[in-house]
Amino acid sequence: MRRLALTVGEPAGIGPDICLEVARQPPAGVAITLIGDITLLRARASQLGYEVSLVPLAPGVPAASLPNTVSVRHVPLARLPDAGRPLPVNAPALLETLNVAVSGCLDGHFDGLVTAPLDKGVICDAGVPFSGHTEYLAGRTGTEQVVMLLVAGALRVALATTHLPLRQVPDALSVSGLTGTVRILAHDLRRRFGIARPHIAVCGLNPHAGERGHLGREEIDVIAPAIAAAVAEGIDVTGPLPADTLFTPSRLEPFDAVLAMYHDQGLPTLKYAGFGQAVNVTLGLPIVRTSVDHGTAYDLAGSGRANAGSLRAALDLAATLGTG
Structure with a gap:
């Protein structure tokens, strides 16, 4: 019981x-x-x-x-x-x-x-x-650090930042913070969900994941280094990926979870897919x-x-x- x-x-x-x-x-x-x-x-x-x-x-x-x-x-x-x-x-x-x-x-x-x-x-x-x-x-x-994860059936979307005004999001992202988020996400996908080797997709922050720096440098200066650090720890993580195409069935299929950079980047798609049946899970606790x-x-x-x-x-x- x-x-x-x-x-x-x-x-x-x-x-x-x-x-x-x-x-x-x-x-x-x-x-x-x-x-x-x-x-x-x-x-x-x-x-x-x-x-x-x-x-x-x-x-x-x-x-x-x-x-x-x-x-x-x-x-x-x-x-x-x-x-x-x-x-x-x-x-x-x-x-x-x-x-x-x-x-x-x-x-x-x-x-x-x-x-x-x-x-x-x-x-x-x-x-x-x-x-x-x-x-x-x-x-x-x-x-010290927790991660918000929303689950709707097989779709799992975690957030790098949670309840922040949009203008504060870029300044809230850091290499160490994102690496820690990926680490918690991978750990709890194993511990809580029983996924032996989770594969995680990471969104870019800017349109088209920054277009090699032409639409913003956060992908180059923050997100990619965080992904590299996580990969060096043995975590199976891919990105930064453009969010506008990532949330399509064929692109999502290989991944066990997606890490979005901010609340309204990841959650509209998830709630469209499963509103009224989706679940909020706090990882890292x-x-x-x-x-x-x-x-x-x-x-x-x-x-x-x-x-x-x-x-x-x-x-x-x-x-x-x-x-x-």
Whole structure:
């Protein structure tokens, strides 16, 4: 039985809805513990018409295994929000759900963490700097460098930079940073995904991968040296390749993963290919962590129309990822 912690995310969004839906009918061989405010979850379950028993779970107690019975590690909110109306005053409690989940994974109570979506802006509006789950979890686990990987079926796209304004991306790229990213990607493709010798494609930053320096020198000065360093370590990596043609079936076929230079270089293609079923995986952490490929969808909260497909996929993948 794989024991997974599932944080409910932004309480005014669809996180509680989809968490309740999947927790009522978890994947085979998976025990789910919801981490959030049990009063909110009970109210949302009633609003959605779900017949489910939510049971408070104390540390060290096994998760519930009866049908329609869901274990909850209660983390109280400052105020219960209405569906679709987020409250910045709840920001500390939202971060505490992550703290509780990470601690549970590190102490062996959980085998992995799955996260429902948070709203970065709401947390920042509370005066708490927050650039996303990926960066926060790196800090909580003392991990120097992590890599964001999105998975949609056989397509895996990792990011060299994550949530940055586009004008900051070139300055955020370095030979050592890119080499470290490739190293983590290759290592976790082996450790987590069981790929014995992963083959990685690396995108260029500029159109046509810089046209030999005529459209920018990042490929020559940063990306190619990083690839050479990774190859010298025995990693099977190819690039820099033009991103506009790399994301075609025939070009992708030889590769186990693609490393894109920035968020909107790699993720539009992946989400087009698998939106609603794609999964966000954080590589480099000492724990397994997956998440959904979408946001809080305030307009759907409490309506019963939210699609839990990506969350189910995140749970399924977390249950299969290696931990060694």
